[in-house]
Amino acid sequence: MTKALLAVLDGSAPPAVLPWSVAELSAPKAQEAARAAGWRTDLLDLTGVRDKPGFMDRCAADLRLPDYFGRNWDALDECLGDPSWWPEQDAAGWLVLVRGWQEYAAEHPHDWVIAEQILADAVSDGACVAVLLEEPAGGGQG
Numbered sequence: 001m002t003k004a005l006l007a008v009l010d011g012s013a014p015p016a017v018l019p020w021s022v023a024e025l026s027a028p029k030a031q032e033a034a035r036a037a038g039w040r041t042d043l044l045d046l047t048g049v050r051d052k053p054g055f056m057d058r059c060a061a062d063l064r065l066p067d068y069f070g071r072n073w074d075a076l077d078e079c080l081g082d083p084s085w086w087p088e089q090d091a092a093g094w095l096v097l098v099r100g101w102q103e104y105a106a107e108h109p110h111d112w113v114i115a116e117q118i119l120a121d122a123v124s125d126g127a128c129v130a131v132l133l134e135e136p137a138g139g140g141q142g
Contacts, residue, residue: 002018002024002025005018005025005030005033005132006033008093009033009034009037009093009130010037011092015093015123015129015130016123016130016131017116017119017120017123017130017133018130018131018132018133019132020098020099020132020133020134020135021135022134027097027099030097030132031097034093034095038091038092038093039091039092039093039094039095039130040086040087040088040091040093040095041094041095041096041097042063042094042095042096043096043097044058044059044097044098044099045062045099045100046058046098046099046100046101046103046104047099047100047103048100048103049100049103049104050104051108052108052111055111056071056072056076057071059076063079063080063096065079065085066079066085073114073115073118076115077118077121080096080118080119080121080122080125080127080129081121081122081125081127082127083127083128092128093128093129094127094128094130095130095131095132096122096129096130096131097131097132098119098131098134099134100134101133102134102136119131
């Protein structure tokens with residue numbers, strides 16, 4: 001378990017977008033720790049996503065977004081920053097694990113910059129959202 005993630009989950013550090021080494025911390029272990037701390041958690045797996053509609057569909061399904069999610073950047077930004085729709089209303093926060101994003105980012109760099117900004121905004125909006133962003137195989141983020 002990374003110290004940075006533990007600090008976010010126990011409230012001693014603010015939520016953040018954190019690099020995530022799957023070799024060091026499996027998705028199930030990270031989610032187990034989040035649930036134990038009273039956090040809601042979802043895994044956004046972008047493996048095989050080739051276009052923006054596919055990205056939005058995957059977000060809707062994997063993040064369990066509300067039915068009214070409009071499948072566009074503004075709607076994603078609004079949903080991630082607004083905890084009022086969360087099924088787990090008593091959750092201390094929301095840990096979002098993002099994996100398999102590298103291919104999408106390489107094929108659609110402009111869209112990926114927007115997606116990264118939306119994730120960063122969700123973290124800073126005060127909704128208590130933290131993000132683990134899978135590191136590429138060579139380390140470092142895109």
